[in-house]
Amino acid sequence: MTIHQISVFLENRAGQLAEITGLLSENHIDLRALNIAETADYGVLRIIVDQPEAAASLLLSNGVILSMTPVVAVSVPDRPGGLAEVLHFISEAGIDVEYMYSVFGNSAGKAYMIFRVADAKKLVEVLKSHGIAPATGEELGIH
Amino acid sequence: MEQRYYQKEIECASREQILAWQNERLVRQVKNVWDNVPYYRKKMEEKGLTPADIKGLEDLYKLPFLTKNDLREAYPYGLLARPLKDCVRIQSTSGTTGKRVIAFYTQHDLDLWEDCCARAIVAAGGSNEDVCHVSYGYGLFTGGPGLNGGSHKVGCLTLPMSSGNTDRQLQFMVDLGSTILCCTPSYAAYLAESAAERGIRDQLKLRAGIFGAEAWSEQMRHEIEKGLGIKAYDIYGLTEISGPGVSFECSEQTGMHINEDHFIAEVIDPNTGEVLPEGEKGELVFTSITKEAFPLLRYRTRDICVLSRKPCSCGRTHVKMSRPMGRSDDMLIIKGVNVFPSQIETVLLEQGYPVNYQIIVDRVNNSDTLEVQVEMSPEMFSDQLSQVAEQEKQLVNALKAMLGIYAKVRLVAPKSIQRSEGKAVRLIDKRKI
Numbered sequence: 001m002t003i004h005q006i007s008v009f010l011e012n013r014a015g016q017l018a019e020i021t022g023l024l025s026e027n028h029i030d031l032r033a034l035n036i037a038e039t040a041d042y043g044v045l046r047i048i049v050d051q052p053e054a055a056a057s058l059l060l061s062n063g064v065i066l067s068m069t070p071v072v073a074v075s076v077p078d079r080p081g082g083l084a085e086v087l088h089f090i091s092e093a094g095i096d097v098e099y100m101y102s103v104f105g106n107s108a109g110k111a112y113m114i115f116r117v118a119d120a121k122k123l124v125e126v127l128k129s130h131g132i133a134p135a136t137g138e139e140l141g142i143h
Numbered sequence: 144m145e146q147r148y149y150q151k152e153i154e155c156a157s158r159e160q161i162l163a164w165q166n167e168r169l170v171r172q173v174k175n176v177w178d179n180v181p182y183y184r185k186k187m188e189e190k191g192l193t194p195a196d197i198k199g200l201e202d203l204y205k206l207p208f209l210t211k212n213d214l215r216e217a218y219p220y221g222l223l224a225r226p227l228k229d230c231v232r233i234q235s236t237s238g239t240t241g242k243r244v245i246a247f248y249t250q251h252d253l254d255l256w257e258d259c260c261a262r263a264i265v266a267a268g269g270s271n272e273d274v275c276h277v278s279y280g281y282g283l284f285t286g287g288p289g290l291n292g293g294s295h296k297v298g299c300l301t302l303p304m305s306s307g308n309t310d311r312q313l314q315f316m317v318d319l320g321s322t323i324l325c326c327t328p329s330y331a332a333y334l335a336e337s338a339a340e341r342g343i344r345d346q347l348k349l350r351a352g353i354f355g356a357e358a359w360s361e362q363m364r365h366e367i368e369k370g371l372g373i374k375a376y377d378i379y380g381l382t383e384i385s386g387p388g389v390s391f392e393c394s395e396q397t398g399m400h401i402n403e404d405h406f407i408a409e410v411i412d413p414n415t416g417e418v419l420p421e422g423e424k425g426e427l428v429f430t431s432i433t434k435e436a437f438p439l440l441r442y443r444t445r446d447i448c449v450l451s452r453k454p455c456s457c458g459r460t461h462v463k464m465s466r467p468m469g470r471s472d473d474m475l476i477i478k479g480v481n482v483f484p485s486q487i488e489t490v491l492l493e494q495g496y497p498v499n500y501q502i503i504v505d506r507v508n509n510s511d512t513l514e515v516q517v518e519m520s521p522e523m524f525s526d527q528l529s530q531v532a533e534q535e536k537q538l539v540n541a542l543k544a545m546l547g548i549y550a551k552v553r554l555v556a557p558k559s560i561q562r563s564e565g566k567a568v569r570l571i572d573k574r575k576i
Contacts, residue, residue, distance in 0.1 A: 007526030009519045011556040037528045042519075042554050044528055063558050065519050069526040098527055116526070 001124045001134040002070035003142060004052040005114065009065040010036070010043040020045065023062060029055045032140050033114055035101035048073075048103065048114060050141050071116050072123050073103065073135040078111040086113070086132065093126040095119070103140060112140060146394070146458050149265040149297065150258065153404050154459045158452075161403050161460065166199040168432035169407065173197045173206070176438055179224040182217045183209070183440065203407065203430065204418050209442045214244045214383065223247055225436045235283040236382045246382050247436040253292065255433055259380075259388030259402045260293025266393045266400075266457070267351040267376040269323050271298030276321035276349075278312060278330060279356065281305040285386025286356050290325040293388065299323065306330060309337050320348040328359035328367060328375075335370025349373045355380065355387055358467065360489045377466060383442055384429045390464055395456050398463030405433045408462060409441070410450050413471035424449050424481075426471040427464065445471045447483060473570065477504060477511045480548050484569050487515055487550070490541045496520065499560050506574040513550040515542065518557050 010016050017036075024031065033048040049055045052068070059066055076082045090097065095117050103112035112135055117123045124134050137143075148154045156164075174194045176183050186207040187193070196202060214222065223230075225247075232248040248256070269275065275294040279286025287305055294301040302321060304312055312334060315321065324331060331354055338344045349371050355378035367375050379399050380387035389406055390399035401408045409418050410425040419425045427444045431437075446467035455463065469483025476482070484502055491500055496517050503514040523534050535552050542550045 005526065007524075009524050009554075009556065011519075011554075011559065016556070039528065039532065042531075044526055044531070046526060063556075065521055065524050065557055067521070067524055067526055 001072065001136070002120045003048065003073050003137050003140065005069045005071045005116070006047050006049065006052060006056055006059070007067045007069050008045040008047070008059065010038070010045050012038065012041050012043060017045065020059065020064065023058060024049065024055060027054070027058055029058070030141070031104070032142065033101060033103040035099070037099065046101070048140065048142070051143055069116065070120050071114050072120050073140055074113050074115055074127060074132065075110040075135045075139070076113050078106050078109050082111065083113065089126060089130045090123065093122070095123055095126065147265055147268070147270070148459070149262040154262060154400075154461065156460055158460060162200065164404050165407055165432060169200060169203065169430065170197060172430070172432045172438055173440065175224060176440055180222055182213070182221045200407070203409065203441070206441050208416065208428065209439050211244065211445070219245050222437060222439065224438050225249060230436050234285045234288065234382050234386060244383060249435045252385070252434050252436050255405055256289060256385040256388060257292030257296050259385065259405065260289045261296035262402065263353055263376070263378050263388050263391030264290070264293050264297045264299065264323065266391055267323065267353050267374070269297050269299055269351065273297070273299040273322045274302065274320055275299035275323045275325065276302045276304055276316060278304045278306055278324065278326035285380065285382050289380070289386040289388055290353065309334065313338055313341065313343060316349065317343055317346045322348055322350050324349050324352040324371070324373070326354060327356050328354040328363055329357060331367045331371065331375070332363065335367055339370065344372070347371065351376065353378050358485055360492050362493050379464070379467070381444060383439055384431055385434065389429065393455060393457035393459055398451055398465050400455070400459045400461040400463055403461045406431055408450060408464065410448070413447070413474065421450055421452055424468065427467070447471055447474065475504060475570070475572070477513050478548055480546065482513070482546050482548070486545050487542065490538070490545050491517065494538050494541055495522065496538070500569065501560050502570045504570070504572045504574055511574065513548065514553055515550050516553045516555050516560060518560055519554050520557070
């Protein structure tokens with residue numbers, strides 16, 4: 001129950017991000033979630049899009065360095081303490097979260113979080129054992 | 144491994160014998176040059192020297208240097224020591240900058256050059272049982288003619304393939320069972336790749352390769368050896384001194400034996416011209432003591448290397464030179480340390496980075512800075528910053544170990560380092576000193 005995140009190498013110079021989002025926009029690819037991690041010299045852009053395969057081949061053909069990373073999308077109750085509850089289950093199970101970020105918008109009182117962990121399968125099992133189903137691609141509008 | 148030699152009595156002569164040859168031949172050669180090469184005689188006169196001042200090796204350091212510039216100035220006949228009617232051949236360098244360099248040969252000169260190449264082939268295990276596949280270019284370039292002549296002397300069946308036409312190269316290799324391959328290391332790597340693509344790797348009978356004429360690394364040697372199922376031997380030479388075979392590798396693969404009965408090698412400080420003691424890194428200088436037509440005295444090669452007289456397990460007694468580590472003309476002095484772009488290139492290759500890099504030297508607050516820009520490759524990339532940072536750290540440490548100074552590494556987007564039509568612009572020195 002994982003979805004594809006596209007991870008992109010960003011050189012630290014003006015316009016790099018605009019170029020990549022511009023390419024996606026021209027090809028009618030919709031961003032569902034976005035996160036950037038950076039050092040002084042470079043960064044990693046992590047995105048969830050509605051058409052992962054089309055977006056990856058588009059970026060590759062434009063000379064962008066990227067990798068496809070399996071991540072887990074979790075629906076979190078959109079109320080105070082909602083995320084803390086989920087994180088508690090994860091920490092209890094001894095799962096180390098590499099990084100996480102949120103998906104744009106929410107629906108029916110649910111907010112979505114993207115989790116990157118070493119063992120995605122284990123995370124899915126832990127969540128299920130607490131009655132939390134990982135979000136499917138369709139729920140997030142991914143084709 | 145049983146050792147065989149082409150000219151055992153010379154290759155394994157005692158050090159005393161080698162020095163005796165060098166002393167006698169040097170004195171004779173200086174006299175010959177003085178009498179027949181006005182260009183060099185003038186240089187000696189400017190230093191107040193006459194042949195009487197050169198009584199042996201101990202006086203060699205007094206002689207003026209020759210550089211590529213002298214060869215250009217004296218082009219085409221200014222350094223010729225024999226009448227043209229005694230000459231039978233010319234060879235020429237690729238001439239990447241300015242005028243080409245032309246070297247002349249008498250029949251005697253060709254013979255000694257081919258002997259040197261024959262020594263290299265036998266050191267690589269060659270004999271008259273071998274099929275020697277020569278894929279160096281033939282023509283003005285010395286690679287093809289040199290190894291071709293050496294192969295004849297050894298008695299190998301010689302395939303004068305020249306370079307290019309990879310399909311035909313591989314076809315001949317399979318059909319005629321080539322056992323020794325002579326070419327540039329980059330072409331050997333390409334042939335290995337092409338043989339694998341065509342699925343004919345198992346049909347090759349190659350067992351040794353003699354590769355030279357360009358810089359290569361130990362890693363490249365391993366790749367070629369694995370790819371072709373051979374042992375790969377290095378060979379070194381330059382047109383000005385004769386061609387390939389000035390020095391060659393033996394089974395020990397720890398440096399190339401210089402043919403000291405023909406060439407005297409010195410290592411000098413490229414800045415001061417001072418002769419350095421054995422084991423120190425500096426510019427290689429050659430004096431040809433047996434050549435007739437084009438005898439260069441103290442020719443500065445611009446190649447940076449180290450000499451070693453440690454006894455060699457192969458039994459040869461001639462001095463060994465390391466593989467050239469760079470060129471003195473592109474040597475950088477950063478924080479007082481000598482740095483060669485080729486050292487940086489070696490590290491990048493060893494660490495698996497693409498060899499698209501740029502070196503930026505600057506001076507900030509009166510202190511030199513060195514930055515190496517490397518293009519990111521898909522293999523190195525990870526969605527986790529910590530892993531990319533770890534790779535970067537490894538590269539920084541490897542550069543520090545090689546260069547002795549800290550170099551900042553900057554990872555840049557693929558294809559962002561400018562490509563040029565000819566030779567790549569690898570170095571930008573922004574220092575204003």
